[in-house]
Amino acid sequence: xxxxxxxxxxxLECRLVRPGEGDGAVAALSASGPLIARxxxxxxxxxxxxxxxxxDMRARNRMLAFDPATGVLVAxxxxxxxEIIDTFLPRGWFPAVTPGTKFVTLGGAIAADVHxxxxxxxxxxxxxxxxxxxxxxxxVVRRAGPSENAELFAWTCGGMGLTGVILRAAVKLRPVETxxxxxxxxxxxxxxxxxxxxxxxxxxxxxxxxxxxxxxxxALGRSIVMLGEHAARAELGPREGADPFVAARRRAKTVxxxxxxxxxxxxxxxxxxxxxxxxxxxxxxxSLIDFDSYFYPLDALLEWNRIYGRRGFAQFQCVxxxxxxxxxxxxxxxxxxRSGQGSFLAVLKRMGAQESRFSFPMEGYTLxxxxxxxxxxxxxxxxxxxxxxxxxxxxxxxxxAFLSPEILRAxxxxxxxxxxxxxxxxxxxxxVSALSERLKL
Amino acid sequence: MTKTILILGARSxxxxxxxHAFAAKGYGVQxxxxxxxELAAQKADIEVRFAVPVSLHECDALDLASHExxxxxxxxxxxxxxxxxxxMGEQAENEQSAEKSVxxxxxxxxxxxxxxxxxxxxxxxxxxxxxxxxxxxxxxxxRAANYVYGSAKAGFTAFLSGLRNRLARGRTGVHVVTVLPGxxxxxxxxxxxxxxxxxxxxxxxxxxxxxAVESGRNVIYVRPIxxxxxxxxxxxxxxxxxxLSI
Numbered sequence: 001x002x003x004x005x006x007x008x009x010x011x012l013e014c015r016l017v018r019p020g021e022g023d024g025a026v027a028a029l030s031a032s033g034p035l036i037a038r039x040x041x042x043x044x045x046x047x048x049x050x051x052x053x054x055x056d057m058r059a060r061n062r063m064l065a066f067d068p069a070t071g072v073l074v075a076x077x078x079x080x081x082x083e084i085i086d087t088f089l090p091r092g093w094f095p096a097v098t099p100g101t102k103f104v105t106l107g108g109a110i111a112a113d114v115h116x117x118x119x120x121x122x123x124x125x126x127x128x129x130x131x132x133x134x135x136x137x138x139x140v141v142r143r144a145g146p147s148e149n150a151e152l153f154a155w156t157c158g159g160m161g162l163t164g165v166i167l168r169a170a171v172k173l174r175p176v177e178t179x180x181x182x183x184x185x186x187x188x189x190x191x192x193x194x195x196x197x198x199x200x201x202x203x204x205x206x207x208x209x210x211x212x213x214x215x216x217x218x219a220l221g222r223s224i225v226m227l228g229e230h231a232a233r234a235e236l237g238p239r240e241g242a243d244p245f246v247a248a249r250r251r252a253k254t255v256x257x258x259x260x261x262x263x264x265x266x267x268x269x270x271x272x273x274x275x276x277x278x279x280x281x282x283x284x285x286x287s288l289i290d291f292d293s294y295f296y297p298l299d300a301l302l303e304w305n306r307i308y309g310r311r312g313f314a315q316f317q318c319v320x321x322x323x324x325x326x327x328x329x330x331x332x333x334x335x336x337x338r339s340g341q342g343s344f345l346a347v348l349k350r351m352g353a354q355e356s357r358f359s360f361p362m363e364g365y366t367l368x369x370x371x372x373x374x375x376x377x378x379x380x381x382x383x384x385x386x387x388x389x390x391x392x393x394x395x396x397x398x399x400x401a402f403l404s405p406e407i408l409r410a411x412x413x414x415x416x417x418x419x420x421x422x423x424x425x426x427x428x429x430x431x432v433s434a435l436s437e438r439l440k441l
Numbered sequence: 442m443t444k445t446i447l448i449l450g451a452r453s454x455x456x457x458x459x460x461h462a463f464a465a466k467g468y469g470v471q472x473x474x475x476x477x478x479e480l481a482a483q484k485a486d487i488e489v490r491f492a493v494p495v496s497l498h499e500c501d502a503l504d505l506a507s508h509e510x511x512x513x514x515x516x517x518x519x520x521x522x523x524x525x526x527x528x529m530g531e532q533a534e535n536e537q538s539a540e541k542s543v544x545x546x547x548x549x550x551x552x553x554x555x556x557x558x559x560x561x562x563x564x565x566x567x568x569x570x571x572x573x574x575x576x577x578x579x580x581x582x583x584r585a586a587n588y589v590y591g592s593a594k595a596g597f598t599a600f601l602s603g604l605r606n607r608l609a610r611g612r613t614g615v616h617v618v619t620v621l622p623g624x625x626x627x628x629x630x631x632x633x634x635x636x637x638x639x640x641x642x643x644x645x646x647x648x649x650x651x652x653a654v655e656s657g658r659n660v661i662y663v664r665p666i667x668x669x670x671x672x673x674x675x676x677x678x679x680x681x682x683x684x685l686s687i
Contacts, residue, residue, distance in 0.1 A: 001634055018631040021479065059454070059628065062486035073489075076482070087490050 003054060006305055007044035008312030009373045009401055012434060014049055018056040026165050027139040029055065034432035037165045039078055039105030043112060044315045045401030046434035047160050055165060057107055063087065064168065071173040072130060077107030077166045082299075084173070085291075090245045093173040094230070094291070096128035100347075102296050107166040112398035113158035113359035115366075117206035117228065117295070120198075120352035124361050126157035130170040134163070137426035141167065155421055158359030160397050162422060162431045162441060179246035180231040181206070181294040185284050187277070191221025191330060195365070198225065198350035205229050206294075210280070212273040213346040213369055216337040220330065223348060224280035228294055237288065246290040314377060315399035317360075317368035318388040319351060325365040328391035332367060332384060339380045343369040358418050360396045368399065378402060385411075397435065405440040415441070443493070447471040447519035449500060449526050449556055451480055454627035455575055456525030458647030463521065464491035466651065471519060473500035473511070502526045502552025512559050521654055522560050523573040524553045527594075529629055535589040542589045549593035554600050561604055565613035571654050573618045574601040578662070581621070581671045584687060605659060618653045619660045622646055623667040639666060 004011035016038075019025040029035060035053035048054065061078035071093050073084065081095050082102040088094070099114040108114075110132060115124045122128075131145035134156060144153035156163045188194035194209050201207045206228035215222050236244060292299065305313065320328040329348075336343070346369040353363040371377050381402045388395065394411040395403055409415045419441055422428040428441075435441070446463040448456040451472035460470045464487050472480050477497040484495045500511050512518075530545040557572055564570030579587050580594030598619060605617035624630060624640040641649075641663045653661045662668045677685070 018628060056631070062482040063489040064482060064485045066489045083490075 003038075003041070003049055004312065005041055005043045005045050005047060005049070005401070007314055007370070007373075007399075007401060008305055009314060010046055010049075010434070011312070012046070012049050012051055014051050014054045016054050016056050018059060023133075023135065023141050023167060026055070026135055026167065027141075029053065030135060030137075030165065030430055031139055034430055035165075036431060036433035036436075037077070037107060037111075037161050039108040040080060040103050042101055042104045042108060044399045046438065047112070047398060047400075048108070049434040050432060051434075057105065057165075060167070061105075071175060072170055073173060074168060074170045075106060076168050077110075078105050080105050081109070084171075088173060089176070089179050089291070090247065092175055092177065094176045094179075096172055096174040097122060097125045098295055099125075100296065101299055103299060106169050106171060107161075110157055110166055110169060111159060111161045112396075113356065113361075114398065115351065115361050117208045117349065119354075119361055120202060120207065120350050121205060123352065123354055124157075124356070124359055126356070126359065128172045128174075129157070130172060132156065132166050132170075133168040134166050136164040137430040145170075154357045155418070158356055159418075160358075160435060160441075161433065162436050163425070163427050164431060174230075176230045177233045178231050178236060178240070178244045179291045180236060180240050180244070180288050181228045181291055182231045182235060182286065183289050183294060184227045184286050185280055186225045186227070187280055187284050188221075188223045188225055190219065191223075191333065192326070194221055194223040194225055194348060195326060195329075195350075198348075198365075201225070201227050201350075207350060209348040211333075211346045211348045211367070212277050213333060213336045213343055214270045214273045214340075215277075216334065220337070221333050221348075222277060224277065224284075226294075231288055235288075240288050240290075246292065311373045313370050313372045314381070314401050315368060315370045315396075316381060316384055317366060317396040317399040318384070318393045319360065319362055319366040319396070320364045320388065320391050320393035321362060322364045324391040324393070328387065328393065329365060329367060331387050331391075335380075335383055335387060336369065339376075339383075341371050341374075341376065341380055343371055358412075358414055360394065360398070362394070364393070366396075368396075397439075400435070403439060405438070408439050443467065443469045444520040445469045445471060445517055447473060447515065447522040447560075449473050449502070449522065449524045449553070450575075451477070451483065451497075451525075453525040453527070453575075453629075454643040455622065455625060455646050456523060457483060458643035459523045459525070459573070459650045460487060460647075461490070461644070462647030462651040464493045464495075467491075467493060468521070469493050470495045471498055471515060472496070473498040475499070475501050500556075502556065503547055505552070505555050508555050508559055512556075512563065518560075518563055518567060518570075520569070521571045521573065522557075522564075523575065523650065524557060525575045526553050526556075527575070527577075527590075529587065529590045532587050532589065545589050546593045546596075549590065550596045550600075553597055557600070557604065561608060561615060561617075564615045565608060565611065568614040570615045571618060572601075572604070572615065573620060573650055573654060574598075575620050575622065576601065578621050578623050578667055578671050582674055582682070586687075616654075616657055618650070618658060620646070620650060620653070620663070621660065621667065621671075622663050623670075625663070639664060639670070 003014040036050040037055045038048035057078040060076040063075045065074040097116045109125045113124045204227040209223040209225040211223040351361045354361045389410045446468045450456045451474040477499045487495045527549045535542045576598040577594040579591035580598045601619045608615040624635045649663045
């Protein structure tokens with residue numbers, strides 16, 4: 001069937017195989033030819049596509065044990081963060097690290113080593129994983145974590161599914177008193193102010209900025225910086241206190257059909273960005289908002305990826321080292337503003353330091369934007385990639401659909417070690433995705 | 442007191458979805474299937490998610506002689522019993538093999554009838570209970586593509602209808618719900634290219650079964666569109682129908 005990532009580009013005809021029960025069924029499939037595991041298809045590009053065998057892990061979504069004393073959940077890889085929140089928020093637990101969508105699976109979150117708005121403080125998703133069970137190229141199930149099979153664990157976090165099939169994981173949750181977030185929104189009229197705000201907010205649990213990437217000149221990089229803390233029970237007002245865990249959920253709305261490509265032109269995006277900044281500046285200050293609106297504003301629009309029309313869209317997410325960030329971000333933003341290829345959803349975030357084998361984050365600033373796929377997109381991406389490489393930055397493979405093997409290697413000197421590990425373990429012949437083929441991993 | 446739901450065919454996605462929907466409302470769960478010990482993950486999953494007791498029970502639909510003992514062996518006669526037992530078989534094989542055809546009839550019709558007869562009588566003796574039969578729109582009209590499976594489901598649908606009639610007339614306090622799911626995204630249909638608008642997720646089905654049991658519905662289609670689809674399919678004249686490939 002025709003499969004794609006969340007960006008709906010590229011779409012490939014793939015054989016989607018649902019494994020039978022038991023670890024043995026996965027091992028048998030793996031022995032019969034190269035495959036890649038797929039969860040909910042939330043990676044944007046081609047990370048979870050394999051024409052001959054894409055392993056559908058969605059039904060592997062059983063929760064196996066939970067220890068209320070420690071907050072450690074043992075679950076199969078297909079369990080989503082949404083399921084974890086539904087089950088455990090009412091008991092006072094929340095994922096310790098969450099990306100901008102709750103519809104990711106545990107397996108996907110580990111494979112991409114996703115980060116959240118608290119990366120500067122709590123690190124990436126791998127930090128809350130105590131162990132995983134993984135089937136390697138030899139068909140053997142191994143338990144791997146920071147202290148056992150540590151090599152395998154380190155390569156698997158951020159390894160994009162290319163080290164094996166993750167079967168189960170033990171994930172530590174964070175205790176919370178409520179499902180509400182105390183948010184402080186601060187308008188920043190330009191890039192320098194936005195970065196100053198981030199640097200001054202290192203103690204905030206969560207920080208993120210929406211950035212207007214259509215603005216140029218003096219308004220270049222104008223942003224709304226949003227800081228957040230989990231609200232304590234005593235901090236809730238009467239409205240929130242009546243529903244401390246946000247159980248009375250809003251009904252999700254969907255974008256019911258593909259918008260025509262012209263719906264998203266530079267005028268509509270410019271207008272949206274103007275409006276968003278205006279509203280954000282108007283609403284500046286403290287407020288209590290529910291976790292869904294804070295962490296997952298787009299999940300409320302199920303299938304929001306359709307606003308970009310049939311041709312889909314591509315995300316561009318890079319991270320620049322701290323020292324190179326002020327200049328590098330300015331150059332990137334200028335190039336984007338000049339291209340006029342707009343993006344509603346541009347996000348800037350300060351990342352903390354992270355040691356990893358092949359994960360995306362590094363200390364510095366990450367910028368994420370999406371573009372509808374049309375003529376000129378590839379050219380713009382090439383230009384942006386060049387800027388990132390020149391400033392010592394790298395790219396988020398979970399979002400990527402366009403990178404070339406050469407640019408990957410120019411941006412990330414860890415790549416040869418990753419491919420060498422794949423070769424030595426035999427994973428290169430067993431775990432193969434459209435992404436690994438494109439990037440020659 | 443905690444209410445209990447029994448799932449016959451607890452390996453099926455639909456049976457498990459029903460278990461989840463009822464466990465979410467606080468029901469204890471009895472999971473019955475062949476090789477029940479292998480359902481440890483499913484058991485743990487329900488216990489972790491919903492904090493309700495779950496027990497596993499060995500039950501072979503084809504082993505009719507064991508059914509009385511199976512029901513007697515349950516720790517408590519359940520308030521709700523869902524029968525999600527069934528197998529589609531390979532239609533091409535069914536056509537060529539009388540033995541395989543009969544097997545499809547036995548697992549979709551004979552076994553469920555045997556189990557529901559015993560459960561219905563015990564529930565009637567107690568004076569309360571609900572039986573939920575997962576049948577199929579395939580039983581509404583035989584089609585070349587799956588008529589062996591369809592004929593077994595037709596039999597099961599007729600059985601459920603008659604049983605409902607008998608138990609209602611007898612004022613037994615026992616109700617029967619017939620579920621005609623249409624397409625559902627399950628292991629049984631994995632790999633089929635199903636139209637998205639007509640295809641329900643198992644969780645949707647679980648919620649629909651809960652609602653139907655709560656409100657005492659008789660026959661439910663999970664997605665309302667199926668009522669219309671099947672109305673049309675039932676009314677196509679046979680002279681035309683026999684030439685169609687649908």
